[in-house]
Amino acid sequence: MEALRRAVEARGYQATFLPIxxxxxxxxxxxxxxxxxxxxxxxxxxxxxxxxxxxxxxxxFRMDVLHRLENLGCCVVNPAxxxxxxxxxxxxxxxxxxxxxxxxxxxVTERADTALEAYRRMGDCVVKPxxxxxxxxxxxxxxxxxxxxxxxxxxxxxxxxxxxxxxxxYGFDVRxxxxxxxxxxxxxxxxxxxxTNLAQGAQPEPLELPREWAEMALRATEAVGADYAGVxxxxxxxxxxxVLEVNAIPGWRGLAEVTEVDIAACIVDxxxxxxxx
Numbered sequence: 558m559e560a561l562r563r564a565v566e567a568r569g570y571q572a573t574f575l576p577i578x579x580x581x582x583x584x585x586x587x588x589x590x591x592x593x594x595x596x597x598x599x600x601x602x603x604x605x606x607x608x609x610x611x612x613x614x615x616x617x618f619r620m621d622v623l624h625r626l627e628n629l630g631c632c633v634v635n636p637a638x639x640x641x642x643x644x645x646x647x648x649x650x651x652x653x654x655x656x657x658x659x660x661x662x663x664x665v666t667e668r669a670d671t672a673l674e675a676y677r678r679m680g681d682c683v684v685k686p687x688x689x690x691x692x693x694x695x696x697x698x699x700x701x702x703x704x705x706x707x708x709x710x711x712x713x714x715x716x717x718x719x720x721x722x723x724x725x726x727y728g729f730d731v732r733x734x735x736x737x738x739x740x741x742x743x744x745x746x747x748x749x750x751x752x753t754n755l756a757q758g759a760q761p762e763p764l765e766l767p768r769e770w771a772e773m774a775l776r777a778t779e780a781v782g783a784d785y786a787g788v789x790x791x792x793x794x795x796x797x798x799x800v801l802e803v804n805a806i807p808g809w810r811g812l813a814e815v816t817e818v819d820i821a822a823c824i825v826d827x828x829x830x831x832x833x834x
Contacts, residue, residue, distance in 0.1 A: 558606070560821035567822075568829065570601070578609055580622045590626055602632040602832045604824065605640065606806060632832050634824075635805045639783040643805035646687055646719055649781060656780040658773065658800045662722040669708040672718035676704045681723040683751075684711075697723060697751055723751065725794040730801065731764060733774035734809060734820055736785040737827035740771045742818045744811060761811035770798060777803050784831070785824055 558574055565572040575592040582590045590597045597603060603626060608619060623637035642648050647665045654660050664675035665687070676682050676698055684707060686694040698704045711718060733743045745762040752759070766774075774788040777800050787807025791799040809820040 560819070561604070561606070561825065564819065564822040564825040568825065570829075573600070577605070577607065577619050578611070578615075580619060582622055582625060588625075588629055590622055590629070597626055598629045598631055600631070602634065602828045604634050604828055608640065608644070608806065632828070634784045634828050634831060635786075636782060636784070639781050639786075640805045642781045643783065643786070643803050644688055646685060646802065647717075649803055652780045653777055653800050653803070656776060658777060658780070659797050661724050661799055661801070664718070664720045666718050666720075669712040669718070672708045672711075672720050673704055675718075675720045676708075677701075679720070679722040683721050683723055684708075685719045685721060687717045687719050695752065724791055724799055726791055727794065729759075729762070729792075731766070731770065731790040731792070732807075732812065733766065733771065733788045733790060734785070734807060734812060735774055735778045735783075735788060736820075736823045737830065738775065740766060740774060741823045742809070742812045742816050742820060743771075743774075744815050746811065761815045763815040773798065773800065781805065784827060 562572045562574075573595060575595060575597075577592075579592045580590065581592070588598070603623075605623065608616070611619075620637050620641055623633055623640070627633050627637060642652060647663075650660045650663055662679065664672065666672055666675070672684075681699050682697070684696045684698060696703075696707055698707060708718065729745045729747045731743060731745055734741055743764050743766040745764045746759040747762050748759040770790055773790065774786075777788045778786040781803050783803065783805050785807075787804040787809075789801040789804070791801050793799055812818075812820060
């Protein structure tokens with residue numbers, strides 16, 4: 558947050574940081590959205606940097622308010638629609654595939670038996686939460702007993718099974734950050750095991766991004782309708798580059814360790830251009 562504050566103030570503006578968990582709204586006259594004593598529709602622009610966990614009602618309300626702010630003419634980055642698309646792994650994967658990109662074979666279901674059948678076809682798969690990031694909650698399954706125990710446990714939790722084929726790779730994936738239709742930074746995330754998330758112990762490395770991969774990241778960002786994004790690419794041992802996920806509220810801690818690009822400044826500059834001030 559401090560990097561964003563410095564970038565905003567360096568450009569002659571003032572930044573106010575407010576918790577999205579404190580949103581309030583009223584209808585109809587006057588239409589009014591506020592946090593604490595701040596009327597959000599009075600701000601030049603709104604940058605969404607976190608959507609904390611909450612109940613279904615809480616999450617839906619937060620997204621409803623972002624949509625409402627856009628309808629009132631506010632500049633919201635990223636747009637609510639992009640955040641909704643990216644938080645849902647199934648919808649993201651479907652949009653990426655429809656846009657012509659390569660994604661891992663995936664089965665999504667509410668039925669444990671169907672998930673088990675998918676594992677049997679794949680032979681080696683990763684089960685992920687439908688919502689979530691940072692590699693949390695992912696389980697790799699390579700044997701029938703583990704598959705049965707995992708799927709039955711998820712059944713008790715009324716979970717949705719997001720079952721994705723494991724892609725043999727070279728021990729790293731690639732995080733690309735895009736802002737305003739251009740790539741502003743990229744890094745390898747070198748892993749000790751099959752998980753390549755920094756939160757799970759992977760190490761960032763500098764990377765000179767091939768042009769084809771940069772174009773792929775930009776197409777992925779466009780497919781979900783985001784102004785800026787963190788796009789995860791996985792070079793597979795089969796010679797194909799898979800698009801794994803698109804994060805509409807990406808962090809850049811690891812990228813800051815291996816590049817001199819000021820990601821916060823890039824995002825703030827884009828927001829200022831969007832506002833038109």
